[in-house]
Amino acid sequence: MSNAPPRFACDVMLGSTAKWLRLLGFDTYYDHRADDADLKKLCLSGDRLLLTKDVALHEAMPAGTSRLVEAVHPREQLEEIAAACQLVRFPLPPRCSVCNGELAAIEKNMARDRVPPYIFRTQDHFQRCAQCRRLYWPGTHRERIVERIMKIRKACD
Secondary structure, eight states: OOSSOOOEEEOGGGHHHHHHHHHTTOOEEEOTTOOHHHHHHHHHHHTOEEEESOHHHHHHSOTTSEEEOOOSSHHHHHHHHHHHTTGGGOOOOOBOTTTOOBEEEEOGGGGGGGSOHHHHHHOOOEEEETTTOOEEOOOTTHHHHHHHHHHHHHHHO
């Protein structure tokens, strides 16, 4: 068993799950335009585990390089993947849910002209994606995200 966190690639049927894997901190490739050949090549050359709902694609991959996700809903998909890959043993900082870039804390003043005035007044902590430059802050949705992540981790124990 590797000590490094797994890196994933998700097929087009797992877009929501890819976002949640990124929020959990996992390097997760997702592009709704990627076809089977693109995903296969990426996973075989980039040391990524392919997560797919496509039985034929899963069967075309060498053993151990893909996982057929059986659950239908994103919450259950994430629980299935988390349990199968033992994701709870990798406490990672979140990644950008849109582009998969790494997030890094920035000084509050660096966000002044990039967020609504109310957000700037009420928030003290901001993160910026190193890749797409999108800003993140602990908004009202943060509690729901943390609660969902804790449920997933508890389900995997």
